[in-house]
Amino acid sequence: xxxxxxxxxxxxxxxxxxxxxxxxxxxxxxxxDKIFYISVSNKNLEALLNICPQSINLAPYFTLDTAYRGLGxxxxxxxxxxxxxxVIDAGSAITIDIMQDGMHxxxxxxxxxxxxxxxxxxxxxxxxxxPDLSLxxxxxxxxxxxxxxxxxxxxxxxxxxxxxxxxxxYFSGGDGKFFSxxxxxxxxxxxxxFNGMQKAMEVYYEKNS
Amino acid sequence: xxxxxxxxxxxxxxxxxxxxxxxxxxxxxxxxDKIFYISVSNKNLEALLNICPQSINLAPYFTLDTAYRGLGxxxxxxxxxxxxxxVIDAGSAITIDIMQDGMHxxxxxxxxxxxxxxxxxxxxxxxxxxPDLSLxxxxxxxxxxxxxxxxxxxxxxxxxxxxxxxxxxYFSGGDGKFFSxxxxxxxxxxxxxFNGMQKAMEVYYEKNS
Numbered sequence: 001x002x003x004x005x006x007x008x009x010x011x012x013x014x015x016x017x018x019x020x021x022x023x024x025x026x027x028x029x030x031x032x033d034k035i036f037y038i039s040v041s042n043k044n045l046e047a048l049l050n051i052c053p054q055s056i057n058l059a060p061y062f063t064l065d066t067a068y069r070g071l072g073x074x075x076x077x078x079x080x081x082x083x084x085x086x087v088i089d090a091g092s093a094i095t096i097d098i099m100q101d102g103m104h105x106x107x108x109x110x111x112x113x114x115x116x117x118x119x120x121x122x123x124x125x126x127x128x129x130x131p132d133l134s135l136x137x138x139x140x141x142x143x144x145x146x147x148x149x150x151x152x153x154x155x156x157x158x159x160x161x162x163x164x165x166x167x168x169x170y171f172s173g174g175d176g177k178f179f180s181x182x183x184x185x186x187x188x189x190x191x192x193x194f195n196g197m198q199k200a201m202e203v204y205y206e207k208n209s
Numbered sequence: 210x211x212x213x214x215x216x217x218x219x220x221x222x223x224x225x226x227x228x229x230x231x232x233x234x235x236x237x238x239x240x241x242d243k244i245f246y247i248s249v250s251n252k253n254l255e256a257l258l259n260i261c262p263q264s265i266n267l268a269p270y271f272t273l274d275t276a277y278r279g280l281g282x283x284x285x286x287x288x289x290x291x292x293x294x295x296v297i298d299a300g301s302a303i304t305i306d307i308m309q310d311g312m313h314x315x316x317x318x319x320x321x322x323x324x325x326x327x328x329x330x331x332x333x334x335x336x337x338x339x340p341d342l343s344l345x346x347x348x349x350x351x352x353x354x355x356x357x358x359x360x361x362x363x364x365x366x367x368x369x370x371x372x373x374x375x376x377x378x379y380f381s382g383g384d385g386k387f388f389s390x391x392x393x394x395x396x397x398x399x400x401x402x403f404n405g406m407q408k409a410m411e412v413y414y415e416k417n418s
Contacts, residue, residue, distance in 0.1 A: 008333045041333065069352045072335075092332050096360070098349070106349035108360040109336070111320070111328050119320050119328040123301050124217045124250065126281075127318070140307070140315035143278040151305070151317040155368040159360070162367055 002030055003201075004048060004055070005074055005193045006039035009092045011048060014194040027051055036201055038073040038193075061200040061207070066104035071097075077196030078172060079104050085168040087192065088160065090175035096163060108163060113175050116152045133178065157182045211239055212410075213257060213264070214283055214402045215248035218301045220257060223403040236260055245410055247282040247402075270409040270416070275313035280306075286405030287381060288313050294377040295369075296401065299384035303365065305372060317372060322384050325361045342387065366391045 003014040010021040022028060024047035035055040039045040048055055064076045072095065078087045079097050087097040092115055097107035111119065113133070120127040131149035137157065141147040160169065160183070171180040172192040180188040189195075212223040219230040231237060233256035244264040248254040257264055273285045281304065287296045288306050296306045301324055306316035320328065322340070329336040340358035346366065350356040369378065369392070380389040381401040389397040398404075 040335070067351050070335075093329070093336065095356075106351055107356055108350055108363070109329075109353065109356040110360045110364060111325065111332070115328050115332055116320065118331060119324050120302070120318075122327060123320070123324055126249070126279075127302065141317055142276050142315055144318065147277075147304075147316055147318040151319045151368070154317070154371070155319060155364045158367050158371055159364040162363070 002035045003194050003197050004035050004037040005077070005197065006037055006041055006044045006048060007074065007091060008041050008044070011044060012193070014191070014197075019190055019194070036197060036204070038077055038197060038200075040072045040074055056204070058197055058200040058204060061203040062196070064104050065102060066106075068104060068106055071104070071107070074193050075107065077200065078170070078192040080196040080199055081192055082170055085170055086160075086164045087170050087172075088176065088179070089173040089193070090171060090179050091173040094156065094173075094175075094179075096160060098163065098167070108159075110156060110159065112173075113152065113178075116148075120148055137182070211244045212403050212406050213244050213246040214286070214406065215246055215250055215253045215257060216283065216300060217250050217253070220253060221402070223400070223406075228399055228403070245406060245413070247286055247406060249281045249283055265413070267406055267409040267413060270412040271405070273313055274311060275315075277313060277315055280313070280316070283402050284316065286403075286409065287379070287401040289405040289408055290401055291379055294379055295373045296379050296381075297369065297385065297388070298382040298402070299380060299388050300382040303382075303384075303388075305369060307372065307376075317368075319365060319368065321382075322361065322387075325357075329357055346391070 005012040010023055012021045024044040027047050029051045035052045036058050037055050038058050059073050062076050064079055075095050075097055079099055082099055083102045085099055089095045092112045094110040094112050098105040129145050129148055132145055135149050137154055141150050169183050169186040171188045172190055177188045180186040214221040219232055221230045233253040236256050238260045244261045245267050246264050247267050268282050271285050273288055284304050284306055288308055291308055292311045294308055298304045301321045303319040303321050307314040338354050338357055341354055344358050346363055350359050378392050378395040380395055380397045381399055386397045389395040
Protein backbone atom coordinates (compact mmCIF):
# COMPACT_ATOMS: atom_id res chain seq x y z
CA UNK A 1 0.00 0.00 0.00
CA UNK A 2 1.35 3.41 -1.09
CA UNK A 3 0.31 6.91 0.01
CA UNK A 4 0.53 9.78 -2.49
CA UNK A 5 0.19 13.50 -1.69
CA UNK A 6 -0.23 15.31 -5.02
CA UNK A 7 1.00 18.90 -4.89
CA UNK A 8 1.25 21.70 -7.46
CA UNK A 9 4.83 20.78 -8.43
CA UNK A 10 5.56 17.22 -7.29
CA UNK A 11 3.82 13.99 -6.32
CA UNK A 12 5.00 12.97 -2.85
CA UNK A 13 4.99 9.25 -2.04
CA UNK A 14 5.17 7.20 1.14
CA UNK A 15 5.75 3.46 1.18
CA UNK A 16 6.92 1.29 4.08
CA UNK A 17 8.67 4.09 5.98
CA UNK A 18 10.25 5.58 2.86
CA UNK A 19 9.31 9.06 1.54
CA UNK A 20 10.17 10.33 -1.95
CA UNK A 21 8.89 12.69 -4.62
CA UNK A 22 8.42 12.37 -8.38
CA UNK A 23 7.68 15.01 -10.99
CA UNK A 24 4.42 14.46 -12.94
CA UNK A 25 6.39 14.24 -16.21
CA UNK A 26 8.58 11.37 -14.99
CA UNK A 27 6.29 9.43 -12.72
CA UNK A 28 7.25 5.72 -12.46
CA UNK A 29 4.78 2.84 -12.72
CA UNK A 30 4.03 1.47 -9.23
CA UNK A 31 3.89 -2.28 -8.63
CA UNK A 32 1.54 -1.92 -5.64
CA ASP A 33 -2.08 -2.17 -6.70
CA LYS A 34 -3.40 0.14 -3.99
CA ILE A 35 -2.42 3.82 -3.94
CA PHE A 36 -4.29 6.11 -1.56
CA TYR A 37 -4.01 9.72 -2.61
CA ILE A 38 -5.01 13.28 -1.86
CA SER A 39 -4.58 16.00 -4.50
CA VAL A 40 -4.60 19.79 -4.86
CA SER A 41 -3.79 19.62 -8.59
CA ASN A 42 -6.16 18.03 -11.12
CA LYS A 43 -3.40 18.16 -13.74
CA ASN A 44 -0.94 16.23 -11.59
CA LEU A 45 -3.66 13.85 -10.42
CA GLU A 46 -4.06 12.77 -14.05
CA ALA A 47 -0.41 11.71 -14.09
CA LEU A 48 -1.06 9.38 -11.13
CA LEU A 49 -4.29 7.98 -12.56
CA ASN A 50 -2.48 7.24 -15.84
CA ILE A 51 -0.10 4.82 -14.11
CA CYS A 52 -2.59 3.57 -11.49
CA PRO A 53 -6.26 4.11 -12.47
CA GLN A 54 -7.58 2.21 -9.44
CA SER A 55 -6.04 4.72 -6.95
CA ILE A 56 -8.31 5.71 -4.08
CA ASN A 57 -9.06 9.31 -3.12
CA LEU A 58 -8.88 9.73 0.67
CA ALA A 59 -10.47 13.23 0.64
CA PRO A 60 -13.96 12.00 1.69
CA TYR A 61 -12.52 10.42 4.84
CA PHE A 62 -11.26 13.60 6.50
CA THR A 63 -13.11 15.78 8.99
CA LEU A 64 -11.75 19.06 10.34
CA ASP A 65 -13.57 21.57 12.52
CA THR A 66 -13.08 24.83 10.59
CA ALA A 67 -14.94 27.86 9.20
CA TYR A 68 -12.34 28.19 6.41
CA ARG A 69 -13.88 27.66 2.93
CA GLY A 70 -11.77 25.84 0.32
CA LEU A 71 -8.98 24.65 2.60
CA GLY A 72 -6.58 22.49 0.54
CA UNK A 73 -6.85 18.76 1.32
CA UNK A 74 -3.10 18.59 2.11
CA UNK A 75 -3.57 21.31 4.74
CA UNK A 76 -6.59 19.46 6.17
CA UNK A 77 -4.50 16.27 6.39
CA UNK A 78 -1.59 17.97 8.17
CA UNK A 79 -3.88 19.88 10.58
CA UNK A 80 -5.62 16.68 11.63
CA UNK A 81 -2.43 15.40 13.21
CA UNK A 82 -2.23 18.07 15.93
CA UNK A 83 -4.61 19.68 18.39
CA UNK A 84 -2.73 22.89 19.28
CA UNK A 85 -0.04 24.67 17.29
CA UNK A 86 0.84 26.11 13.90
CA VAL A 87 1.07 23.84 10.85
CA ILE A 88 3.35 25.12 8.07
CA ASP A 89 3.87 23.50 4.68
CA ALA A 90 6.80 25.31 3.04
CA GLY A 91 6.78 24.37 -0.64
CA SER A 92 6.06 26.32 -3.86
CA ALA A 93 3.61 28.21 -1.62
CA ILE A 94 3.92 28.48 2.16
CA THR A 95 0.66 27.68 3.97
CA ILE A 96 0.35 28.58 7.64
CA ASP A 97 -2.58 27.11 9.61
CA ILE A 98 -3.50 27.84 13.21
CA MET A 99 -4.90 25.01 15.35
CA GLN A 100 -6.34 25.47 18.85
CA ASP A 101 -8.17 22.87 20.99
CA GLY A 102 -8.57 20.63 17.95
CA MET A 103 -10.15 23.47 15.94
CA HIS A 104 -8.72 25.10 12.82
CA UNK A 105 -8.93 28.87 13.46
CA UNK A 106 -7.77 30.04 10.00
CA UNK A 107 -4.69 30.26 7.84
CA UNK A 108 -2.40 32.31 5.62
CA UNK A 109 -0.69 31.76 2.27
CA UNK A 110 2.73 33.22 1.38
CA UNK A 111 4.84 32.67 -1.75
CA UNK A 112 7.50 29.96 -1.34
CA UNK A 113 11.23 30.56 -1.84
CA UNK A 114 11.28 29.22 -5.43
CA UNK A 115 8.32 31.47 -6.31
CA UNK A 116 10.16 34.56 -5.08
CA UNK A 117 12.94 33.81 -7.55
CA UNK A 118 10.58 33.57 -10.52
CA UNK A 119 8.84 36.71 -9.32
CA UNK A 120 11.91 38.93 -9.17
CA UNK A 121 13.19 37.70 -12.55
CA UNK A 122 9.82 38.82 -13.93
CA UNK A 123 10.20 42.40 -12.58
CA UNK A 124 13.66 43.19 -13.93
CA UNK A 125 16.78 41.57 -15.42
CA UNK A 126 18.77 43.27 -12.65
CA UNK A 127 16.77 41.31 -10.05
CA UNK A 128 17.38 37.90 -11.73
CA UNK A 129 19.50 36.66 -8.85
CA UNK A 130 19.90 33.44 -6.85
CA PRO A 131 19.26 34.43 -3.23
CA ASP A 132 21.75 33.60 -0.51
CA LEU A 133 19.88 31.57 2.10
CA SER A 134 22.85 31.41 4.48
CA LEU A 135 22.80 35.10 5.45
CA UNK A 136 22.47 36.25 9.07
CA UNK A 137 19.00 37.83 9.42
CA UNK A 138 20.48 40.80 11.30
CA UNK A 139 22.88 41.75 8.50
CA UNK A 140 22.23 45.13 6.81
CA UNK A 141 22.08 44.33 3.06
CA UNK A 142 24.78 46.00 0.93
CA UNK A 143 23.93 44.72 -2.56
CA UNK A 144 20.98 43.43 -4.61
CA UNK A 145 21.57 39.77 -3.72
CA UNK A 146 21.53 40.53 0.02
CA UNK A 147 18.61 42.98 -0.33
CA UNK A 148 16.43 40.34 -2.04
CA UNK A 149 17.58 37.42 0.12
CA UNK A 150 17.02 39.21 3.42
CA UNK A 151 13.81 40.91 2.23
CA UNK A 152 12.42 37.47 1.50
CA UNK A 153 13.79 35.60 4.53
CA UNK A 154 13.09 38.27 7.15
CA UNK A 155 9.57 38.98 5.89
CA UNK A 156 8.67 35.26 5.97
CA UNK A 157 10.36 34.52 9.32
CA UNK A 158 8.94 37.64 11.03
CA UNK A 159 5.49 36.86 9.71
CA UNK A 160 5.56 33.27 11.01
CA UNK A 161 6.87 34.52 14.37
CA UNK A 162 4.06 37.03 14.66
CA UNK A 163 1.11 34.84 13.72
CA UNK A 164 2.44 31.88 15.78
CA UNK A 165 2.28 33.82 19.05
CA UNK A 166 4.51 31.33 20.91
CA UNK A 167 2.62 28.19 19.81
CA UNK A 168 4.63 25.12 18.72
CA UNK A 169 5.28 25.25 14.95
CA TYR A 170 5.08 22.03 12.90
CA PHE A 171 6.99 22.33 9.62
CA SER A 172 6.76 20.11 6.55
CA GLY A 173 7.42 20.61 2.82
CA GLY A 174 10.56 21.04 0.72
CA ASP A 175 11.76 24.14 2.60
CA GLY A 176 10.31 23.13 5.99
CA LYS A 177 13.60 21.90 7.42
CA PHE A 178 15.31 25.14 6.33
CA PHE A 179 12.71 27.40 7.97
CA SER A 180 12.39 25.33 11.15
CA UNK A 181 15.92 26.27 12.20
CA UNK A 182 14.82 29.91 12.69
CA UNK A 183 12.35 28.89 15.43
CA UNK A 184 13.24 27.39 18.80
CA UNK A 185 9.70 26.14 19.38
CA UNK A 186 9.47 24.21 16.11
CA UNK A 187 9.40 20.60 14.89
CA UNK A 188 10.21 19.47 11.36
CA UNK A 189 8.18 16.43 10.30
CA UNK A 190 8.12 15.43 6.64
CA UNK A 191 5.49 12.81 7.57
CA UNK A 192 2.90 15.38 8.72
CA UNK A 193 0.59 15.07 5.70
CA PHE A 194 1.12 11.30 5.47
CA ASN A 195 0.27 10.90 9.16
CA GLY A 196 -2.99 12.72 8.48
CA MET A 197 -3.61 10.44 5.49
CA GLN A 198 -3.00 7.36 7.68
CA LYS A 199 -5.74 8.61 10.03
CA ALA A 200 -8.11 9.00 7.06
CA MET A 201 -7.19 5.49 5.87
CA GLU A 202 -8.38 4.10 9.20
CA VAL A 203 -11.74 5.78 8.57
CA TYR A 204 -11.75 4.38 5.02
CA TYR A 205 -11.17 0.81 6.25
CA GLU A 206 -13.83 1.18 8.98
CA LYS A 207 -16.40 2.23 6.38
CA ASN A 208 -15.34 -0.33 3.76
CA SER A 209 -14.88 -3.45 5.89
CA UNK B 210 12.17 71.53 -18.66
CA UNK B 211 10.82 68.04 -17.90
CA UNK B 212 12.05 65.45 -15.39
CA UNK B 213 11.65 61.75 -16.20
CA UNK B 214 12.16 58.84 -13.77
CA UNK B 215 12.30 55.67 -15.89
CA UNK B 216 11.17 52.59 -13.96
CA UNK B 217 10.74 48.92 -14.87
CA UNK B 218 7.07 49.37 -15.77
CA UNK B 219 6.36 53.07 -16.39
CA UNK B 220 8.10 56.33 -17.25
CA UNK B 221 7.25 58.90 -14.56
CA UNK B 222 7.25 62.56 -15.61
CA UNK B 223 7.34 65.87 -13.76
CA UNK B 224 6.66 69.20 -15.42
CA UNK B 225 5.73 72.51 -13.79
CA UNK B 226 4.24 70.94 -10.64
CA UNK B 227 2.41 68.21 -12.51
CA UNK B 228 3.30 64.51 -12.13
CA UNK B 229 2.12 61.77 -14.50
CA UNK B 230 3.18 58.39 -15.85
CA UNK B 231 3.29 56.90 -19.35
CA UNK B 232 3.82 53.33 -20.47
CA UNK B 233 6.86 52.83 -22.76
CA UNK B 234 4.59 51.52 -25.54
CA UNK B 235 2.44 54.67 -25.60
CA UNK B 236 4.91 57.40 -24.75
CA UNK B 237 3.89 60.82 -26.17
CA UNK B 238 6.24 63.17 -28.03
CA UNK B 239 7.30 66.00 -25.67
CA UNK B 240 7.41 69.58 -26.96
CA UNK B 241 10.06 70.61 -24.39
CA ASP B 242 13.55 70.29 -25.80
CA LYS B 243 15.17 69.44 -22.46
CA ILE B 244 14.30 66.26 -20.58
CA PHE B 245 16.45 65.31 -17.61
CA TYR B 246 16.16 61.65 -16.79
CA ILE B 247 17.31 58.82 -14.56
CA SER B 248 16.69 55.20 -15.55
CA VAL B 249 16.78 51.69 -14.08
CA SER B 250 15.59 50.10 -17.35
CA ASN B 251 17.66 50.24 -20.54
CA LYS B 252 14.68 48.97 -22.51
CA ASN B 253 12.36 51.73 -21.29
CA LEU B 254 15.14 54.33 -21.65
CA GLU B 255 15.15 53.56 -25.39
CA ALA B 256 11.49 54.57 -25.54
CA LEU B 257 12.37 58.01 -24.12
CA LEU B 258 15.41 58.48 -26.36
CA ASN B 259 13.26 57.63 -29.39
CA ILE B 260 11.01 60.65 -28.78
CA CYS B 261 13.72 62.92 -27.34
CA PRO B 262 17.28 61.88 -28.31
CA GLN B 263 18.85 64.95 -26.67
CA SER B 264 17.62 63.96 -23.16
CA ILE B 265 20.19 64.36 -20.41
CA ASN B 266 21.13 61.61 -17.94
CA LEU B 267 21.34 63.05 -14.39
CA ALA B 268 23.01 59.92 -12.93
CA PRO B 269 26.56 61.40 -12.94
CA TYR B 270 25.39 64.32 -10.79
CA PHE B 271 24.39 62.33 -7.69
CA THR B 272 26.53 61.54 -4.68
CA LEU B 273 25.38 59.31 -1.82
CA ASP B 274 27.47 58.08 1.10
CA THR B 275 26.86 54.31 0.99
CA ALA B 276 28.65 50.93 1.03
CA TYR B 277 25.78 49.39 -1.00
CA ARG B 278 26.95 48.16 -4.42
CA GLY B 279 24.58 48.58 -7.37
CA LEU B 280 21.99 50.81 -5.67
CA GLY B 281 19.35 51.80 -8.27
CA UNK B 282 19.61 55.44 -9.37
CA UNK B 283 15.96 56.07 -8.38
CA UNK B 284 16.74 54.90 -4.84
CA UNK B 285 19.83 57.12 -4.77
CA UNK B 286 17.71 60.10 -5.87
CA UNK B 287 15.04 59.52 -3.20
CA UNK B 288 17.59 58.90 -0.42
CA UNK B 289 19.36 62.19 -1.20
CA UNK B 290 16.30 64.14 -0.09
CA UNK B 291 16.44 63.07 3.58
CA UNK B 292 19.09 62.74 6.25
CA UNK B 293 17.38 60.40 8.74
CA UNK B 294 14.55 57.96 8.11
CA UNK B 295 13.38 55.12 5.91
CA VAL B 296 12.78 55.67 2.17
CA ILE B 297 10.28 53.29 0.59
CA ASP B 298 9.37 53.13 -3.09
CA ALA B 299 6.35 50.83 -3.37
CA GLY B 300 5.98 49.93 -7.05
CA SER B 301 6.42 46.67 -9.01
CA ALA B 302 9.13 46.00 -6.42
CA ILE B 303 9.20 47.56 -2.94
CA THR B 304 12.59 49.02 -2.07
CA ILE B 305 13.30 49.96 1.55
CA ASP B 306 16.37 52.10 2.28
CA ILE B 307 17.66 53.12 5.67
CA MET B 308 19.21 56.61 6.08
CA GLN B 309 21.00 57.81 9.21
CA ASP B 310 22.98 61.06 9.67
CA GLY B 311 23.02 61.59 5.90
CA MET B 312 24.46 58.10 5.33
CA HIS B 313 22.75 55.23 3.50
CA UNK B 314 23.12 52.21 5.83
CA UNK B 315 21.65 49.59 3.48
CA UNK B 316 18.37 48.45 2.01
CA UNK B 317 15.93 45.64 1.27
CA UNK B 318 13.87 44.59 -1.75
CA UNK B 319 10.42 42.96 -1.49
CA UNK B 320 7.99 42.02 -4.27
CA UNK B 321 5.33 44.69 -4.93
CA UNK B 322 1.58 44.01 -4.72
CA UNK B 323 1.14 43.48 -8.49
CA UNK B 324 4.05 41.02 -8.49
CA UNK B 325 2.42 38.92 -5.77
CA UNK B 326 -0.60 38.48 -8.00
CA UNK B 327 1.45 37.21 -10.94
CA UNK B 328 3.39 34.99 -8.58
CA UNK B 329 0.40 33.19 -7.10
CA UNK B 330 -1.21 32.68 -10.51
CA UNK B 331 2.04 30.95 -11.50
CA UNK B 332 1.85 28.46 -8.60
CA UNK B 333 -1.69 27.21 -9.07
CA UNK B 334 -4.98 28.01 -10.83
CA UNK B 335 -6.64 27.89 -7.40
CA UNK B 336 -4.46 30.79 -6.25
CA UNK B 337 -5.30 33.01 -9.28
CA UNK B 338 -7.16 35.51 -7.13
CA UNK B 339 -7.45 39.31 -6.86
CA PRO B 340 -6.43 40.15 -3.28
CA ASP B 341 -8.66 42.22 -1.05
CA LEU B 342 -6.61 45.21 0.09
CA SER B 343 -9.32 46.52 2.41
CA LEU B 344 -9.09 43.74 5.00
CA UNK B 345 -8.37 44.42 8.66
CA UNK B 346 -4.85 43.13 9.36
CA UNK B 347 -6.06 41.43 12.57
CA UNK B 348 -8.69 39.33 10.81
CA UNK B 349 -8.13 35.54 10.86
CA UNK B 350 -8.39 34.47 7.17
CA UNK B 351 -11.23 32.06 6.38
CA UNK B 352 -10.75 31.51 2.64
CA UNK B 353 -8.05 31.60 -0.08
CA UNK B 354 -8.65 35.27 -0.95
CA UNK B 355 -8.23 36.37 2.67
CA UNK B 356 -5.29 33.96 3.22
CA UNK B 357 -3.36 35.42 0.26
CA UNK B 358 -4.36 39.06 0.88
CA UNK B 359 -3.43 39.02 4.57
CA UNK B 360 -0.33 36.88 4.01
CA UNK B 361 0.90 39.53 1.59
CA UNK B 362 -0.22 42.65 3.51
CA UNK B 363 0.82 41.53 6.99
CA UNK B 364 4.21 40.22 5.86
CA UNK B 365 5.02 43.51 4.08
CA UNK B 366 3.66 45.79 6.83
CA UNK B 367 5.31 43.80 9.68
CA UNK B 368 8.59 43.78 7.79
CA UNK B 369 8.56 47.56 7.25
CA UNK B 370 7.63 48.08 10.90
CA UNK B 371 10.52 45.92 12.08
CA UNK B 372 13.30 47.35 9.91
CA UNK B 373 12.12 50.96 10.44
CA UNK B 374 12.65 50.80 14.21
CA UNK B 375 10.56 53.91 14.88
CA UNK B 376 12.23 56.12 12.25
CA UNK B 377 10.07 58.34 10.04
CA UNK B 378 9.04 56.47 6.87
CA TYR B 379 8.95 58.35 3.53
CA PHE B 380 6.74 56.58 1.00
CA SER B 381 6.59 57.07 -2.76
CA GLY B 382 5.59 54.88 -5.72
CA GLY B 383 2.25 53.61 -7.04
CA ASP B 384 1.33 51.78 -3.81
CA GLY B 385 3.09 54.24 -1.48
CA LYS B 386 -0.07 56.07 -0.48
CA PHE B 387 -1.80 52.77 0.28
CA PHE B 388 1.01 51.47 2.52
CA SER B 389 1.58 54.79 4.29
CA UNK B 390 -1.80 54.55 6.02
CA UNK B 391 -0.56 51.55 8.05
CA UNK B 392 2.15 53.68 9.72
CA UNK B 393 1.57 56.61 12.08
CA UNK B 394 5.12 57.90 11.62
CA UNK B 395 4.97 58.06 7.81
CA UNK B 396 4.82 60.65 5.04
CA UNK B 397 3.63 60.01 1.47
CA UNK B 398 5.47 62.13 -1.09
CA UNK B 399 5.15 61.28 -4.78
CA UNK B 400 7.80 63.95 -5.46
CA UNK B 401 10.56 62.17 -3.50
CA UNK B 402 12.55 60.96 -6.53
CA PHE B 403 11.90 64.19 -8.45
CA ASN B 404 13.11 66.26 -5.48
CA GLY B 405 16.32 64.25 -5.56
CA MET B 406 16.60 64.85 -9.30
CA GLN B 407 16.14 68.60 -8.78
CA LYS B 408 19.12 68.52 -6.41
CA ALA B 409 21.20 66.73 -9.06
CA MET B 410 20.08 69.29 -11.66
CA GLU B 411 21.56 72.06 -9.52
CA VAL B 412 24.88 70.19 -9.63
CA TYR B 413 24.50 69.77 -13.40
CA TYR B 414 23.96 73.50 -13.94
CA GLU B 415 26.90 74.37 -11.64
CA LYS B 416 29.21 72.15 -13.69
CA ASN B 417 27.83 73.22 -17.08
CA SER B 418 27.52 76.97 -16.62
